[in-house]
Amino acid sequence: MSTTTNEAVTDVAAQRKAAVQALLADARTIIDEKGVTREALAAISARLLELATHRALFDSADFPPPQRDSGDTSTRYRLNPGEDGFALYLNSLLPGKTTIPHNHDTWAAIAAIDGAELNRIYRRTDDGRDPERAKIELAQEVVVRPGVPIAFLPDDIHSIHVGGAEPTLHFHLYGRPLETLTGRLGFETDTGLIVRYNATHMQRATQAVG
Numbered sequence: 001m002s003t004t005t006n007e008a009v010t011d012v013a014a015q016r017k018a019a020v021q022a023l024l025a026d027a028r029t030i031i032d033e034k035g036v037t038r039e040a041l042a043a044i045s046a047r048l049l050e051l052a053t054h055r056a057l058f059d060s061a062d063f064p065p066p067q068r069d070s071g072d073t074s075t076r077y078r079l080n081p082g083e084d085g086f087a088l089y090l091n092s093l094l095p096g097k098t099t100i101p102h103n104h105d106t107w108a109a110i111a112a113i114d115g116a117e118l119n120r121i122y123r124r125t126d127d128g129r130d131p132e133r134a135k136i137e138l139a140q141e142v143v144v145r146p147g148v149p150i151a152f153l154p155d156d157i158h159s160i161h162v163g164g165a166e167p168t169l170h171f172h173l174y175g176r177p178l179e180t181l182t183g184r185l186g187f188e189t190d191t192g193l194i195v196r197y198n199a200t201h202m203q204r205a206t207q208a209v210g
Helices: 006-034 038-052
Strands: 074-079 087-095 109-114 117-124 136-144 150-152 157-161 168-174 185-187 194-195
Touching: 006 038, 006 087, 038 150, 038 168, 074 150, 109 136
Parallel strands: none
Antiparallel strands: 074 087, 087 168, 109 150, 109 168, 117 136, 117 157, 185 194
């Protein structure tokens, strides 16, 4: 039988914090040098992939998914709580979790530790002049899984769909904290309506893990 001591737990927490701060410092340098571009997001995604290899620091036992009978489909952990600017989360989604198409109102990069998540990427086909309605069409599908990241510019539109039998555990890095993204839009595919995604569809609770 193995025994986990308080010293071991503290050591893991210290290593995790150092790894998160190093990732954020690198991301800030990349954005400062390259701007908010697809080139910059590719570099940040590669850095997130490297962080995802440190599985001992981000074990699912420390970042569990919601209970399957709880009514929740996702749990979101903020890894740099209290900081302005860039926000790093670790998300665990249950199979069956889906979202409507939405943008982010900031850049985003996502990389997986465990589990697969289908991302459907859309393009707008209307002229964008109606602030309440939009037409979108499917442009591409990407399955985010270990070794396969994805990244989005602020106006890119995607939806997520988790299948299979196991929860996901994915890093989500944003240019601003999710709670501040008041311009984030959702697109109702059945009605064509544009909605304020944070107000209507985002799970509000975030657990802080410093």
